[in-house]
Amino acid sequence: MLVAFNKPFNVLCQFTDRSDPPRRTLAAFGLPPRVYAAGRLDYDSEGLLLLTDDGALANRLTDPRHKQPKTYWVQVEGTPTDAQLEQLRLGVVLNDGPTLPAKVERLDPAPPLWERDPPVRFRKMVPDAWLALTITEGRNRQVRRMTAAVGLPTLRLVRAAMGDVRLDGLAPGTWRVL
Known part of the structure; x- marks a missing residue:
């Protein structure tokens, strides 16, 4: 599965946060279960984030050797x-x-x-x-x-x-x- 998500400003590209106070994470957006971010987008950046449950696909999307x-x-x-x-x-x-x-x-x-x-x-x-x-x-x-x-x-x-x-x-x- 591949999911396109428009990450808002000041949201972490992960599903949990251990900081105190905790910051907003991907868990707040009702994304499908068992998908994880293919790459990162900074907390203070916005826009397209791809999420997948396929490790090989995540590697193809993010490994610099593939020059995506x-x-x-x-x-x-x-x-x-x-x-x-x-x-x-x-x-x-x-x-x-x-x-x-x-x-x-x-x-x-x-x-x-x-x-x-x-x-x-x-x-x-x-x-x-x-x-x-x-x-x-x-x-x-x-x-x-x-x-x-x-x-x-x-x-x-x-x-x-x-x-x-x-x-x-x-x-x-x-x-x-x-």
């Missing part, structure tokens, strides 16, 4: 220059080594998204922009670190697609069996 593309819509602080976008396209050097090249394009207008709760802070004097960024790796907080490395801090991060699976109209906190 993951597309993110990234709201960044600042106005991206062509040079900054080119840096992302070539790959940037992070503290754990260079990244593979990314596919990057400006999104104008912004993608059609739901309101986030709490909303992203708005700063009247600081512009922001949206990018579509596709990577085939999956390092810890990689997209946030990549945009920061080129001088564009991430304000909001939404995974829009994994491989051929897209969010396509899934509201936050809802899921569908594929």
